Amino acid sequence: MMYAIGDNIVCGLGFNTDEVYSSVRRDISGVKRCEGTFGVHEPFMASLVDESMVDDVFDSLHNSRSKSLCRDYTKFEKMMIISAQNAIEKAGVDASGRDFRFILSTTKGNVDLLGRQNTDSERVYLWRSAELLSEWFGNTNIPIVVSNACVSGACAQIAASREINSGTCRYVAVVGAEVLSKFIVSGFQSFKALSSEECRPFDKSRTGLNLGEAAATIVYSSDNEENKGNFAFCSGAIRNDANHISGPSRTAEGLFNVLDTLTENISSEQVAFINAHGTATLYNDEMESIAISRSGLNEIPVNSLKPYFGHTMGAAGVLETIISSRAANDGIVLGSRGFAQSGVSCSINISNMTKNIPERGQAPYFIKMLSGFGGSNAAILLKRVL
């Protein structure tokens, strides 16, 4: 068990968790139509973070820093630093300590620097992004990058729990970050995975996903000092389908094995809700419904947050864990925006309405579930503390 003692979200809906969560509660989505953005010809739907706002917020942090850290940071680097600094301040801990480690969750980092002239060529490496993050806080422990496609955000939290449970560290900051570029958008377009309208997870009329930019941070601690914890991480599991590199298993083998492991010692009545991956692609949502159904978890309320944030890839697992924890502490299951009629073959408990958690006292747990390319599946079991 480890405790989340500080968190932050930077995304299209705001620059801190409270602001972002309050927008979600008011049913505001960050997803908008983008035309000509990044030099991509075909329009696409995405939740972008305003670059000039990132610059302004970053400059205010930057002024209080030493000259040695002055350099031209990229939007990706600025977002991860803003998010980490805000979360660490909330946690009130010293991030330069020997007992503190950074874990960065990202799939593509600064990939848009490829082919650009006059840039420091090391900056495209994911480890260099993590190093810049650690350096900003004066932390000398080697940072770890988790790059496990779209399940990275759950894997990074699992990696953090192993660091903490083994006694290697007392604090771990899990930072998930992703920005969009021509590289990423064109790739998803070539896959024909993007929806031309706002995505509709699990719905009959769903046609694909929306992309999104975000940086999200959770500072985990080995103990719940002064009851600062917003929620607790209990356990996690990662399993491979061993089936296909870009399509999920038709029998949901990997995700079923994940859920089977995760719910070994608890009953389904104790789980308030499952926050699914819910990308709104035909195959992903179908596979998730099979996994939930095969695991006998059909009664548990299920939701997807992708219509608010788009699919933020390496950041998704961190961002969606934070929003789900706020909902769990408030005693509610957030609705799945845009859902009207089930379009998956197994019966699962999904709704577009935000509802109170029934029998809240008996259901302290919630599950964050993810699935991604490379046959990877992951889920984590979390517990509210309020």
Added chain:
Amino acid sequence: MEIKAYSRITADKMVVNGSTVYSSSDGENINLTDLYRHLGIDYPKFFKMDNLCKAGFLGAETIIRDAGMDTVTPKKDCDIVLFNSTSSLDDDIAYNNTIEDDANYFPSPSVFVYTLANIVTGEIAIRNKIMGESSFYVLKEFSSSIIYSVVKETAQETSANAVLCGWADFLNNTPDVLLMLLQRTGDGKIQFTAENINKLYR
């Protein structure tokens, strides 16, 4: 755990359990397709893979077959934990070349899919029906102590009986692979320690 078998692929040769099984001709960098043919493997999907996957696949193939593991039985008690420094940069560059120039814009899903570091764990999992944990981490440079501690903590948590782990990197036509097959009990010749990982890599 014990290191039951290991393979090493560098710029000019492949070494399996300490014996050189293939060397490139004078001064040339190793050609992974030549290596595949030399090893007598029959797996047509190999030709669709990007360089990182090819290198990781060949490193895994030799030691997994030698250990007597088949390609059909589902293996829920085996994990794959890999590390490298350049992520999928080799394929990222290849994909970027297909979109950079507006006059020559042809983004390909079959190139794009390999622009994720962990696809190599997926390719090895598919070939061998390995259904345990699969994880990919990126570090600045090879670190035997981090590889040791992350793999040890992983296996402890999943209770895996076998783990395929190590370093799988490819950039600038140069593979840098050290894969190790760990088992809980073996002949006791090489213990899984940071020191031994370092010896096998150097």
